[in-house]
Amino acid sequence: MSRKIAAAVLAQSGGHATPYAQTAPLTVKTLDLADPKPGEVLVRIDAAGLCHSDLSVINGDRPRPMPMALGHEAAATVLALGDPDEPGLAVGDRVVLVFLPSCGQCPSCLSGEGYLCATGAAANGKGELLRGGSRLSCDGDGIHHHLGVSAFATQAVVDRRSLVKIDADIPPETAALFGCAVLTGVGAVMNTAKVRPGESVMIYGLGGVGLAALLGAIASGAQPVVAVDPFPEKRALALELGAAAAVAPGEEGELAATDVVIETVGKAAVLATAYRFAKRGGRIVTVGLPNPAEDLSINALSLVADGKTLMGSYMGSSIPSRDIPRYIALWRYGRLPVEKLLTSVSPLEDINELMDLLAAGQAVRQVVVPAW
Numbered sequence: 406m407s408r409k410i411a412a413a414v415l416a417q418s419g420g421h422a423t424p425y426a427q428t429a430p431l432t433v434k435t436l437d438l439a440d441p442k443p444g445e446v447l448v449r450i451d452a453a454g455l456c457h458s459d460l461s462v463i464n465g466d467r468p469r470p471m472p473m474a475l476g477h478e479a480a481a482t483v484l485a486l487g488d489p490d491e492p493g494l495a496v497g498d499r500v501v502l503v504f505l506p507s508c509g510q511c512p513s514c515l516s517g518e519g520y521l522c523a524t525g526a527a528a529n530g531k532g533e534l535l536r537g538g539s540r541l542s543c544d545g546d547g548i549h550h551h552l553g554v555s556a557f558a559t560q561a562v563v564d565r566r567s568l569v570k571i572d573a574d575i576p577p578e579t580a581a582l583f584g585c586a587v588l589t590g591v592g593a594v595m596n597t598a599k600v601r602p603g604e605s606v607m608i609y610g611l612g613g614v615g616l617a618a619l620l621g622a623i624a625s626g627a628q629p630v631v632a633v634d635p636f637p638e639k640r641a642l643a644l645e646l647g648a649a650a651a652v653a654p655g656e657e658g659e660l661a662a663t664d665v666v667i668e669t670v671g672k673a674a675v676l677a678t679a680y681r682f683a684k685r686g687g688r689i690v691t692v693g694l695p696n697p698a699e700d701l702s703i704n705a706l707s708l709v710a711d712g713k714t715l716m717g718s719y720m721g722s723s724i725p726s727r728d729i730p731r732y733i734a735l736w737r738y739g740r741l742p743v744e745k746l747l748t749s750v751s752p753l754e755d756i757n758e759l760m761d762l763l764a765a766g767q768a769v770r771q772v773v774v775p776a777w
Contacts, residue, residue, distance in 0.1 A: 419465020592721015
């Protein structure tokens with residue numbers, strides 16, 4: 406069986422002129438959503454966040470199979486289980502969706518590095534769910550899933566490994582941010598860089614992931630934490646959240662070299678700059694996703710002579726089932742005020758206008774709430 410849902414669908418990756426409010430690359434369509442198979446779950450989307458990873462599919466920086474129903478960061482409610490005896494999950498449970506399901510069987514998963522799961526990554530690359538194929542269609546033609554989630558919709562079918570159960574009292578617009586912005590940004594600090602109390606941290610880029618990294622650095626006891634971003638409003642928010650300094654690009658020369666530098670912009674040139682501002686023995690962590698055509702140029706000798714370490718961090722090197730509850734606990738104790746990253750809550754129909762604001766750097770984390 407199937408049901409009718411509304412979802413924001415992208416027909417073509419790249420080639421869209423701006424403003425998107427006029428060219429409308431995303432169309433909210435009525436789709437057919439098939440029932441969940443065993444090991445899958447039908448959920449109602451309660452709130453979905455906009456991320457640069459969505460924008461990078463629209464502008465062609467991250468090519469994906471088309472057409473595709475976008476959205477990968479969300480909070481949801483369980484409506485039905487493909488397997489009624491699914492352990493630890495029941496109809497009515499509140500969940501956070503995550504954008505990389507780990508198969509649990511490959512070498513990466515078995516070694517505790519499920520964020521490097523090749524099976525999950527392959528399914529995401531094909532626009533399919535972990536168990537293969539799509540559950541979405543329009544007039545009989547298949548629609549691809551975005552990162553196993555497709556959250557810009559009223560409902561979704563996801564793999565059981567694409568969600569983490571949470572308490573029911575967390576506001577959906579806050580809970581949604583834990584699925585990507587917090588998981589990636591805080592994880593880059595705590596899991597990848599393993600920031601220690603008293604270490605200095607510099608963060609390039611103050612979008613949702615960058616500001617989440619800033620919150621994670623402060624929660625880890627880093628001192629000082631400094632931020633670099635071209636937008637004065639974002640620098641002001643960084644200071645409000647506890648940064649010791651916030652400067653525009655090009656003003657970093659006034660700052661001391663740093664123990665840990667986190668790059669969230671997704672530009673090779675910015676990563677090269679971030680690398681230079683790490684101190685001898687420093688660690689540089691990049692979570693941004695640049696266009697695949699970009700190459701990184703750094704001084705090769707410095708890797709040895711300066712003892713620097715350059716690390717990639719996908720999904721914040723996180724294990725969602727372990728880390729989302731941990732980060733929510735820090736939020737409850739006031740140490741990760743994630744709600745302060747929320748820019749706006751809007752209806753799904755405003756999705757193209759919201760993408761314009763994201764592309765222009767005028768928003769931190771916007772959330773859409775599908776109408777019922």
